[in-house]
Amino acid sequence: EVQLQESGPGLVKPSQSLSLTCSVTGYSITSNYWGWIRKFPGNKMEWMGYISYSGSTSYNPSLKSRISITRDTSKNQFFLQLNSVTTEDTATYYCARTIWYYFDYWGQGVMVTVSS
Amino acid sequence: DIVLTQSPATLSVTPGESVSLSCRASQGISTSIHWYQQKSNESPRLLIKYASQSISGIPSRFSGSGSGTDFTLSINRVESEDFSVYYCQQSYSLPLTFGSGTKLEIK
Numbered sequence: 001e002v003q004l005q006e007s008g009p010g011l012v013k014p015s016q017s018l019s020l021t022c023s024v025t026g027y028s029i030t031s032n033y034w035g036w037i038r039k040f041p042g043n044k045m046e047w048m049g050y051i052s053y054s055g056s057t058s059y060n061p062s063l064k065s066r067i068s069i070t071r072d073t074s075k076n077q078f079f080l081q082l083n084s085v086t087t088e089d090t091a092t093y094y095c096a097r098t099i100w101y102y103f104d105y106w107g108q109g110v111m112v113t114v115s116s
Numbered sequence: 117d118i119v120l121t122q123s124p125a126t127l128s129v130t131p132g133e134s135v136s137l138s139c140r141a142s143q144g145i146s147t148s149i150h151w152y153q154q155k156s157n158e159s160p161r162l163l164i165k166y167a168s169q170s171i172s173g174i175p176s177r178f179s180g181s182g183s184g185t186d187f188t189l190s191i192n193r194v195e196s197e198d199f200s201v202y203y204c205q206q207s208y209s210l211p212l213t214f215g216s217g218t219k220l221e222i223k
Contacts, residue, residue, distance in 0.1 A: 101207030
């Protein structure tokens with residue numbers, strides 16, 4: 001069974017970087033696409049980006065140059081880094097397997113608060 | 117970006133009723149729409165892919181329809197476990213986008 005698990009700090013200071021890890025079991029990240037989605041307070045959902053089986057990436061232009069998604073295939077993990085965070089980046093962050101641009105397996109989510 | 121408008125924002129129903137949730141796209145997207153259910157404190161669950169294709173393990177009371185700009189998620193005879201938030205998501209073009217959600221609540 002495919003399982004995903006996010007991990008990372010729940011509190012980040014403004015202007016700092018947010019770094020999260022998604023650990024995948026039951027499936028290799030060298031197949032398919034692997035993405036990050038966030039849900040803001042108030043229920044708005046935003047696709048942030050993905051990393052492909054080959055390591056190529058695609059990002060939401062709304063995040064401009066702040067975002068980076070990388071991976072470690074030896075550990076079957078992929079990572080999110082979001083730079084220069086503000087309070088508007090407070091959200092629950094999910095990682096998900098992306099099949100033809102929809103999401104069939106999700107992690108349980110990690111709540112990240114940006115506050116000083 | 118493709119904007120998805122879901123309506124209504126909240127739908128109050130009695131268990132046993134059948135309901136339809138709407139998702140309208142700002143431009144034609146063929147059948148590139150997918151539906152998710154999110155219960156409180158849980159991660160989203162894929163219900164329907166490509167407008168009407170069923171997903172293994174999802175109860176048959178959930179069905180989807182539509183193409184172009186107008187899409188519908190139908191729940192035949194709502195059960196107590198169905199009260200949650202439902203989202204549509206388009207995969208027609210990047211960036212991938214979601215609707216704002218419809219909350220299904222008990223009347």
